[in-house]
Amino acid sequence: MDMLAVFTTVSxxxxxxxxxxxxxxxxLAACVQVEAIQSTYRWQGAIASEPEVRLMFKTSRALYPALEATLKSLHPYAVPAIFALPVVEASAEYEAWMEDAIGTGPAE
Amino acid sequence: MDMLAVFTTVSxxxxxxxxxxxxxxxxLAACVQVEAIQSTYRWQGAIASEPEVRLMFKTSRALYPALEATLKSLHPYAVPAIFALPVVEASAEYEAWMEDAIGTGPAE
Amino acid sequence: MDMLAVFTTVSxxxxxxxxxxxxxxxxLAACVQVEAIQSTYRWQGAIASEPEVRLMFKTSRALYPALEATLKSLHPYAVPAIFALPVVEASAEYEAWMEDAIGTGPAE
Incomplete structure (x- = not known):
C-alpha cells in the first residue's frame, strides 16, 4: 500500500x-491522531498567533482525493490547510492492519 | 545520510x-520526541477514541530494520503502528551530529 | 509549488x-505550528530527557536554504535540529494560499 500521513488543522x-x-x-482513514498546537501566520497584513488543533490521518494514496473532498466539505475554515507527507517504510503487520481498516476504497 | 523520521504510538x-x-x-535513533495525542480508530466494529502518546525517532534508513525489530520486541501492543517518513533536507551540522550519535549501525 | 514541512526544536x-x-x-514560511514535546537523546555519554518545544514551518523547497540560514542565525542552540519532510499532496486552495503568503522568495 502506498501510504500517506495527511494533515489539517481546526480551532x-x-x-x-x-x-x-x-x-x-x-x-477514508485507518486512524486519526489529534494534538494541541499554537499556530503563527500572516492574517490581513499582521502576524497572528492562535491555539489550534492538528489532525494526522493515516490513509492510502488511492484514497487521498476522497479524503481531501470529505475534509473540505466538513471543514469549518474557508481555506483549510490540507496536505500529505509520504510514508516510505512501515511494518508488514501495520500495513496489513491499514489494509483491513481502509481496504482500497471508500465504503459504498 | 539517508535520514528517516519513524513513528509509533503507545498508551x-x-x-x-x-x-x-x-x-x-x-x-538505533539519535533522538526521540514524545507528545500527547488523542487517537480515533475502528475497534471491533465501533469507532474508538483514546488518549495516546506518539514517539518520533530520528534515525537512518540503514538502521530502520533494526529499529523496527526492537520496537516490535519491546512494544506493549500486539500490532503497533510503526511507519517512517523521509527526510529530504537537513542542516549539515545536524547531519554530522546524527552520524556521531548513531554512526552507521547498532552498537555491537 | 514544491512544498516542505521543516522542523526544529527549542527549549x-x-x-x-x-x-x-x-x-x-x-x-520564509507561510505558517508555523508549535507543540510541546519531551526529547530523549544522548548527551556527554549519558541518556538525557528534557521537555522541548517543536516547530513545524510550512515553506517551499526554493526557500529552504534561506529559512535554514535564518533559523541558524536566530537559534539558541549551538547545533539545532533542522530538517525537512516533503509534501507530496496538497489541496489546490491551500497551495494557492501558500503561494500568496510566501511567493517565490524572501521579502526584499
Missing part, C-alpha cells in the same frame, strides 16, 4: 472530532 | 520512555 | 515565538 477538539470520526466511519 | 509516557531509552541506548 | 515557547515570527515576517 477546537470538537471540530477535530467531527472530521476524525467522519474519516474513520467512511473508511 | 502512556512510561511505555514511551521504555522505547525511547532503548532506541537511544542501542544507537 | 521554550518564548524561544519558539522568536523563530516563528521571524520566519513568517520575512515570508
Amino acid at each position: 477546537s477538539n470538537d471540530e477535530a472530532e467531527v472530521l476524525a470520526r467522519a474519516a474513520v466511519e467512511r473508511r | 502512556s509516557n512510561d511505555e514511551a520512555e521504555v522505547l525511547a531509552r532503548a532506541a537511544v541506548e542501542r544507537r | 521554550s515557547n518564548d524561544e519558539a515565538e522568536v523563530l516563528a515570527r521571524a520566519a513568517v515576517e520575512r515570508r
Whole structure:
C-alpha cells in the first residue's frame, strides 16, 4: 500500500472530532491522531498567533482525493490547510492492519 | 545520510520512555520526541477514541530494520503502528551530529 | 509549488515565538505550528530527557536554504535540529494560499 500521513488543522477538539470520526466511519482513514498546537501566520497584513488543533490521518494514496473532498466539505475554515507527507517504510503487520481498516476504497 | 523520521504510538509516557531509552541506548535513533495525542480508530466494529502518546525517532534508513525489530520486541501492543517518513533536507551540522550519535549501525 | 514541512526544536515557547515570527515576517514560511514535546537523546555519554518545544514551518523547497540560514542565525542552540519532510499532496486552495503568503522568495 502506498501510504500517506495527511494533515489539517481546526480551532477546537470538537471540530477535530467531527472530521476524525467522519474519516474513520467512511473508511477514508485507518486512524486519526489529534494534538494541541499554537499556530503563527500572516492574517490581513499582521502576524497572528492562535491555539489550534492538528489532525494526522493515516490513509492510502488511492484514497487521498476522497479524503481531501470529505475534509473540505466538513471543514469549518474557508481555506483549510490540507496536505500529505509520504510514508516510505512501515511494518508488514501495520500495513496489513491499514489494509483491513481502509481496504482500497471508500465504503459504498 | 539517508535520514528517516519513524513513528509509533503507545498508551502512556512510561511505555514511551521504555522505547525511547532503548532506541537511544542501542544507537538505533539519535533522538526521540514524545507528545500527547488523542487517537480515533475502528475497534471491533465501533469507532474508538483514546488518549495516546506518539514517539518520533530520528534515525537512518540503514538502521530502520533494526529499529523496527526492537520496537516490535519491546512494544506493549500486539500490532503497533510503526511507519517512517523521509527526510529530504537537513542542516549539515545536524547531519554530522546524527552520524556521531548513531554512526552507521547498532552498537555491537 | 514544491512544498516542505521543516522542523526544529527549542527549549521554550518564548524561544519558539522568536523563530516563528521571524520566519513568517520575512515570508520564509507561510505558517508555523508549535507543540510541546519531551526529547530523549544522548548527551556527554549519558541518556538525557528534557521537555522541548517543536516547530513545524510550512515553506517551499526554493526557500529552504534561506529559512535554514535564518533559523541558524536566530537559534539558541549551538547545533539545532533542522530538517525537512516533503509534501507530496496538497489541496489546490491551500497551495494557492501558500503561494500568496510566501511567493517565490524572501521579502526584499
